[in-house]
Amino acid sequence: MESITIALVLLLAVVLSGTLARLSPVGIPLPLVQIALGAAIAGVTGSAVQLDPDFFFLLFLPPLLFLDGWRIPKEGLFRDKAVILELALGLVIFTVILIGFLVHWMIPAIPLAVAFALAAILSPTDPIAVSAIAARVPIPPRLMHILEGESLLNDASGLVCMQFAVAAVLTGVFSLADAVGTFLWVAIGGILIGFGTTFVVMKAKYYVSRKLGEEPGAQILISLLIPFGAYLLAEHLHCSGILAAVAAGITMSFAELRGQTMAATRMRRYAVWDTVQFALNGIIFVLLGEQMPGIVSGAARIVTETGHLHPIWLIAYVAVITTALAALRFAWVWVSLRFTLYRAARRGEAIRKPHWRLLAAMSLAGVRGAITLAGILTLPLAMNDGTSFPARDLVIFLAAGVIILSLTAASIGLPYLLQNLELPPEDDHHQEEDNARIAAAEAAIRMIEKLQHAMSEGRTDADLYGEVGTRLMELYRQRIEGRSKLGDEADLLRKMEEVDKRFRLAALRAERDELFRLGRRRKISEEIARKLVREIDLAEARYGF
Template identity: 75%
Template sequence: MESVGIALILLVAVVLSGTLSRLSPVAIPLPLIQIALGVLIATVFGAGVELQPEVFFLLFLPPLLFLDGWRIPKEGLFRDRAVILELALGLVVLTVLGVGVLIKWMIPSMPLPVAFALAAIVSPTDPIAVSAIAARVPIPKRLMHILEGESLLNDASGLVCMQLAVAAALTGVFSLTSAFGTFLWLAIGGIAIGAGVTLVVTKVKDYVSHKLGEEPGSQILISLLIPFGAYLLAEHFHCSGILAAVAAGIAMSYAEQTGQALGVTRVRRGAVWDTMQFALNGIIFVLFGEQLPKIISGAAKVVTETGHMHPAWLLGYVLAINIALGLLRFAWVWVSLRFTLFRAARQGRTMYKPHWRLLAATSLAGVRGAITLAGILTLPLAMNDGTPFPARDLAIFLAAGVIVFSLIAASISLPFLLHNLELPPEPSARQEEDIARIAAAEAAIRAIEKHQHALGQGRTDADIYSDVGARLMELYRRRIEGSKTGDDAETARMMADVDRRLRLAALRAERDEFFRLGRTRVVSDEIIRRLVREIDLAEARYNLSS
């Protein structure tokens, strides 16, 4: 019962953090509020949560990485693949080597493999934390897509590098050739298993649904189980469960494009996954805050091992690591931009040269978050011989300090750097949307013509089908004409916006009346729930189109 009570307290703290974030007059990052609530829980309730690294890793990382792979915009990922790969792979390797050597130089008592493990786990970035910081200052879409793509890949590369470093710390043996071979096996095997699990499960699921019908609750539960299945299967074959979860998510996004699932399943599943993401990210940071007093205490005890007697040196280490991360990231972004401009000039292309503030924003947007925290908490408690893992508390504290410092630095600097910044031109999504709407309207007209003839054939009231079909087709033809012409297109968009606003007002009025009828017992609760569900789905549709 104690564990159930702790889980409920953590969830209440996550809910409360969202409320406090909205009430705050200044843009305080949500993760910082959740960390503060965790510290408060530890202060009030005393006894801390005993975290088992393997269980913590399994519960939190697979679903978060799976969802990142599922929802990341693929067109942005492929368009900026060169930049994303440079940041997600090249910068991670540079960070592991550069920051790892710096940590070892500053803290000679920390074993080199542990220093590299710490450097590896602070290399992944967290776009969710960035979007929380910049909620009141819009981040350029293309920059956000690059950050999302980088985060998706550097989560995997950073965590795999950490696993290799931890293995070297446990065994005391490290071979570059062996590490490279292990990395290939981890990566290729993990990706293949993750994609394979998703494809097999979705094929079986679609076959069963086609034969027996689709039940939304089962479909949602299957989507929740896929990342755990991919992760556990990959780990069973000593591959990367992390990459398996990411690959499973990317494969899921392509499987979704077959359109096999019912609309109601997609709506309910999206809500469940949004809740899951919010809860897991929040619990990670609340747990971090709850563990923070114990982490600080443990780090203060081992700080004397570094050759310094005062715990204040811990803050100096955190500051030095953050400065190193920022300088390495800025240098890498600058060199990458110069290389891209040089390559474009050789090909005869003219490219937009971004302002230095955009480069600085890209560097400072490399905020560390949930993945770094989840990864560092999975450091082993003991070595293979049973002795305590060296400098574990100190490594956890330094990673935690990097997270907090990067959140604060980004929340202060990003609004300034992005304010009134002239941004590089981005490809317009309006033209693509118009093409899609025209094609969909033409397909709808063909379907209406086909079905109205089939439904009305041989009936005495066939003219009813013709009249209804004609009215529907006229709506679609007006959409097509409005999308094809210049001024008319803008007028059509304005009319669509007015139509959306009026429909939303009408839907709210309908729903209020349904609730009134339910309260006065004029209509049964069962019927009211069904009618309100229809209104909610329609309202969600019009809100999504805004």
Template identity: 70%
Template sequence: MESVGIVLILLLAVVVSSMVVRLLPIGLPAPLVQIALGAALSSVTGSTVTLDPEVFFLLFLPPLLFLDGWRIPKEGLFRDKGVILELALGLVVFTVIGVGLFVHWMIPAMPLAVAFALAAILSPTDPIAVSAIAARVPVPKRLMHILEGESLLNDASGLVCMRFAVAAALTGSFSLVDAFATFLWLALGGIALGFCVTWGVMVAKDAASRRLGEEVGSQILISLLIPFAAYLLAEHLGCSGILAAVSAGITMSYVEQRGQVMAATRVRRSIVWDTVQFALNGIIFVILGEQLPSIVAGAAQVVRETGHHDPVWLILYVLAINLALALLRITWVWLSLRLTLYRAARHGQAPPRPHWRLVVATSLAGVRGAITLAGILTLPLLGADGGAFPARDLAILLAAGVIIVSLLAASIGLPPLLHNLELPPETENDRAEDAARIEAAEAALKAIAALQQEAAEQENGEAYAEIGGRLQEIYRRRIEGRSKTGSEAEALRRMEAAERRLRLAAIRAERDALFRASRARRLPDEVARKLIREVDLAEARWGG
């Protein structure tokens, strides 16, 4: 029962943190509030959650990585694949070597392998934290796509590098050739298993649904189990469970494009996954705050072993590591930009040069978050000799400090960097949306005409003709409007905005009336739920 109580308290803390964030006028990011609540819980209860690293890793990472792979915009991922790979792979190696050597030089009591493990887990970035920070100053879509793609891939590369570093710390040896061969097996095997598990499960599920019918609850549960199945199978076969979870998520997005799932399943499943993501990300940061007091106590002992007796050195270590990470990242971003411009010039292209503020924002947006914390907490409790893993508490404290400082730096720095930043208009999505709406409207017109012809000889053929004519007129106006360009298209978008406001006002008034009728017992509960759900879906359709 104690474990159940702990889980409930953690979930309650996540809910409270969400309310506190909305109440605060200064726009403090949710992760910082959750860390503070976790620290407050620890001070009040006087106890900490005992974490099993392997269980912690299994519970938190597979679903988060799976969802990232599932939802990341694939067109942005492929369009900017060069930049993303440079950041997700090259920058990770650059960070592991640079920060690892720097940390070992700064803190000799931390073994080099442990320093490399710390640097590896500090390399993944967290776009969810960035989007929360920049909510009041929207991050450019293309920059967010790059950050999301980088995060998706550097989660895997950073955690795999950490695995090698921990193995070196436990065995005391490291072979570059063996590491490269192992990396290939981990990477290729994990990617292949993630694909096979997702594809196999979805094909079997679709076959069962066609034979037995589709049940929404089981469909949602299957989607929740897939990342754990891919992760556990990959780990059992000695491959990367991390890459398997990412691969499973990407495969899921492509399988979904077949449109084999009912609309109700997609709607409800999306809500469930949003809740899972919200809860897991929040719990991770609450646990970080809850662990901080004991982590600080253990880390202070390691600091004393370095010859420094003042705990203020912990703060200096954190600030120094953050500075090193920022310098390495901005250096790599600048070099990556120069390389991209050089390649474009060689192909006769002349892309616009990004504003220096955008370059700095890209560097500052390298916020560390949930993956860094989840990874660092999986450091082994015991070393190869059966004693305590060297400098474990110090490594966890430094990672926690880097997370907090990077969140604060981005909270303070990103809004002024992105404010009033002039960027080239992103019209590709608008054109693609217009083309898709035209194509969908044309398909709808054909379906209406076919059904009218089928019903022409029936008794209610006149009703089909009259109502079908009305619907066809709506779709024809949509095609005509979406085919316009320039000022006419802009006028259409203003009209759509006005229509959206009017429809939302009408929908909300309709729902208020339904609730009044329900409260007055003029409407049975079952009918009330049905009508209110219809109104809610209509509001969601108009972006309410």
């Protein structure tokens, strides 16, 4: 009963955090509000939730990583693959080595292997936290895509590196050759298991749906279970469950392109996964705030082992680590850019150097968030011999401090760095979209003609089918004609579409308000009102609202 109460309180805190973040006059990022609410809960209850590291890891990481892999734009991922791989793999290794040595040198009470574990879990970035900041200042789409792609891959690479470091702490043994071989096994095995799990499940699902029909609720549950199945199977075979969850999500996105799922299922599933993502991310940050009093007190006890007498040094440690992470990221981005420009010059391409503020924004946008927190809270409570895991409270505090400080720095610095910044031109996808709409309209016309002929053949009311079909085909031909225009005519068409959208939305909202009024006055039944409002909601969603 107590566990259920705790879960409900955490969910309520997540709900309240959204309202408080919107009410904030200075635009405080949502994760910071959630951390503050968690600390307030701990202050009121005077106790903290006892977290089981393995349970915490299993509950939070697979669905979040799966969703990242599912929803990330693959075109941007492949277009900027070189930059993303440099950040997600090269920068992670660079960060683990340098930050690990820095932490051990600065705080000798933290063993080197534990310092490497801390550095590894600090390497993943969190685009969701950046998105909360982007509500106040637009982040360039391409920069956001790079951050999303980097986060998808460095989540996996950082967490795998952390697992190796923790294993070295527990066993006291580390062999580079063995680590490389093991890494290849767990990485390749995890990716193949993730791909295979999703592939088999989707094939079975499509077969059953084709034979027995599709049940949206069951399909949504299947999508929720896939990441856990891939993760548990990979862990059982001693492969990377993290990479399995990511690979399962990427495979899911390609499987969805087959279009074998009903529209109603896709809409409901999208809403369910949005809720899951919001709830899990929110609970992680609320738990951080709720754990902070205990973490701070534990870290304060350990800090005396570093030779310092005052816990204020904890803040200094966090500031130094956060600054070092940003500096390393800036240096890596700058060197990477130099190599990119050099290669472009060798190929004879036109070179346009980005403004230094864009490089600084790229560095500052490396915010640590939910994955870092979820990973650090899974550190073992004890060693293999039963003794306490060395400096556990201290490294958890340092990770939590870096999360808070990086969020605060980004929320203050990004609006300044991106304000009135002249950005490199983005690819224009209007023509690609127009071509797709034309192709879809032509396919619709062909299908209407085919259906019109089949349904009207041999019927006495064939004229009725002909008239309806002609009317629909005329709408599609107007779409094709409009999308085929170029230059000023195309710009005028887009402006007309925007005006048309505003009129249609206003009309739909007026319809819905009238239906609600009729329902309140009992002029129509509740069932009819719900059905008609649902139709209007779907029509409104068609315009992106």
